[in-house]
Amino acid sequence: MQLAAIVLLTFRELWAKKIVIGLLIISTLIWVMLTFALNLDIVEGSLAGVRLFGQDATPGETQVNEDTGEVTRELFSLERIVIEIERFVAAVAYWAGILLALFATATLLPSLLAKGRVDLLLSKPISRAGLLGGHLFGVLLTMVALALYLFGMVWLVMSLKTGIWAFHFFWGMLVVVAMFFVMYSVVTLIGVTTRSAPLALIVTYGLIIASLIFTGKDQLVPQINPPWRQVFLGFYHVLPNFGEVTMVVLKLTGNEAVTSWYPFFSSILFGAVLFAAAFFFFNRRDF
Template sequence: MRGITRDSFAEMIDRKIIFIFGSITLLVIIGVLFTSNISINGFGGDDMKLDDLNQALGNPMMVFFSWFMSFLVFLAVMGTAGLLPSMLVKGRADYYLSKPISRSSLLLNKLLGVWVSYGSMIVVCGLLTYSAIVLVHGGFQFKVVYIFIFSLLSYFCWLAVLFLAGVVSGSQPVSIMSAFIVWVLYKVLSSAKMVQDIISSQFVKTSIDVFYYIIPKNSEFFDISEKLVQGKPVNNWSDFYTTIIVSIILIFGSVYLFKKKNY
């Protein structure tokens, strides 16, 4: 496990992924620091500082931070989409499969190694950015830990999709497309559920429900974390639970297929 995690960290550095994350985080921090001197004309000509506006509008800086964390997860998904296919090419596959470890352990250790290495990068970039926000605007909230937890869980669920696609196809483009297709299907089915009441066909309604709960709904994780941070009730936990369950099923499917394939 530790060896594969070290390999994942080394791959992250060799492929310059860590520098991409660092550069984007630095730009965001600089942007946050510049907002310290922004003031807005309020009613009666009084100037309102941005941190006052932040409190008045219900902490939009926290919403921005949640969006930034979701963007980091997106970058991590794009950055890791080709890791498993590249591991399974001729030559490298022989090297990994020659190790005294079962295929199921190899795949699970690779998944956890990638999750730990790239997840650590997400957390570090998030901590630096949130520290800048607190430094400039104040208002530290311990509940921000929810955003970190759900970001890591969202990334883990995306890895389940990527690893299944990687085992089945062995192709980096297909792995990337699989994540995009899952995201598009989620958006389409979410829109369909919003208009479900005006659909007359019971078969169509049932089909929408079935496919909606099968498709991973990783984007909902950030909505849930925002509500938890703001102290608002989460009315629907089913999207979270079903996504976790489906992701576990996808991982077991990946392990099963990986044990059956010839390399």
């Protein structure tokens, strides 16, 4: 019952700060746009044309006949259109969605741990681990619900429009939620130790920006001198590879084989270590 109360408190706070409403509105705009602005002309089960906001946007690969100089265009298959649109949504959810969600949730923990408020919570017959765990569970549940709403509605709209039910789209959603939580581990650890939302955001966004450098690892490593190469590789293995995981999301959404799961699992490990540290410090600190 106590855990449910903390989950409820977290959700009510997200709701009261209009965070849930804001993210719901953005998600709604995306699927409504797909419903009304995207028109697919399907003739006998094949794609005949695509119109976006009434303009022709039929995608295809242009081919030039070298002998005759004739230009022809081979249209994308219907399945490929579905995949590309769902990939686009997954990429938007991964980058814009996670950045927005982190910005929106960064104040939650410092606010929960504010003087005068944390005293009341800790005076209840709940363990500290239960209190922090309840908060994290509340955030996770809310994010899963929001992601399900966005991915579910987009999937439903695309499936109804095309008759292609691409369930693999939801694997992408799971990675998006998992990576949000990996980055939320940074917010949690900094929130627990300093109660500062701005600092938590600066560090989290800093790590995301740094992860973009890691995406060029294969090109950069040969050009770095040996002592610094180890340092670079050390950071690459220790820090979350947010940038590289974009490919995991896109491959999963496109129902393609993921060439390397390493960036994803090393990021998960990073998140697990940071959460463990957050629980450790939360259990020990005085308020």
